Amino acid sequence: MQNKLVSIIMPVYNAQNVVGTCIESILNQTYKNFELIIINDGSKDNSLEVCRQFMEKDKRVKVINQENSGAAGARNTGLDNISGEYVTFIDADDYVLPNHIENLVKTMDFADLGIVNFKRIKPQKDYTKYQNKYLYKRAKGKQLNKDEFLKGLFAYPLYGGGLLWNKIYKKELIKGIKFNPEYKYHEDINFVLQYAIKCEKFYYSDLVTYLYIVNASSMTSQKHFSEKRFSGLKVMKDNNEIAKNISPKVLSYSRAWQFLVNIEILFAFKHFKIDNKEVHDDVLKTLKETYPDFKKNKKIFNLFRRLAGPAYQLMKLFKF
16 A cells, blocks of 8 residues: 555645644654655745755655745645645644544545545644544545535535545546636635546545644634635636536535525625625625525535524525
């Protein structure tokens, strides 16, 4: 199993305080045959120096320095430099357990796209308790057909949804797929959707091997809003165009997810007192168009997402 090279792509931007911990967790993998491609995306701190120190110690680490182009541009640079048969992504502020890559590679014995479970945790220095709790947990492997996976893709968090970093990809199938630099939010799901179209077999491992470190100051925080999130609205529309070419059922999944994203943005308008009439009007229009698809598919979404339906009704009642 160890004979297949895995290319790990890691974009880095101003991550000097966390990237070392992440790299160490990768170098400590039970699966040894990998290359770690780090793209320093114009960091203004000492991230580049930290990464280069690891490159000097381990030949599997490669560091590419470039001007800032965003996560999409950095990942595209990584894709342009891969040598492995398999490809995966790890974010610089996260942490992987020692069997993460091994677990991912095992899923590819059964699939064109492999998926592993993950855990959201708050930042902390000692990950031992997570290793003890999850590392030797018995994996519940499950083969998925394309329809099951596409449900999970849009009905996050089922099977890791459209997340980029809890999956492993075949280099031969990833050809021709790139990240759109215009996307600043929800770019993962568009990439995974384009890849999934090329796949026939999907395999999900319930073994938790990826620890997603929750950053309170991130773009997804309820205390912070960035208008970069508006680009997610375009992602949803582009996903619909792709889904149209798959099947009416998949299009209905995509439009249900689009409804949820627009609900989230609409409430952000109120909470953060955002002044952008053009986007606001477009969101309202999209909600009216996509609500029937959400209502039809709401059973495949988790409880929190199901609340979007009643939320929309309250929104109309109070003239939100």
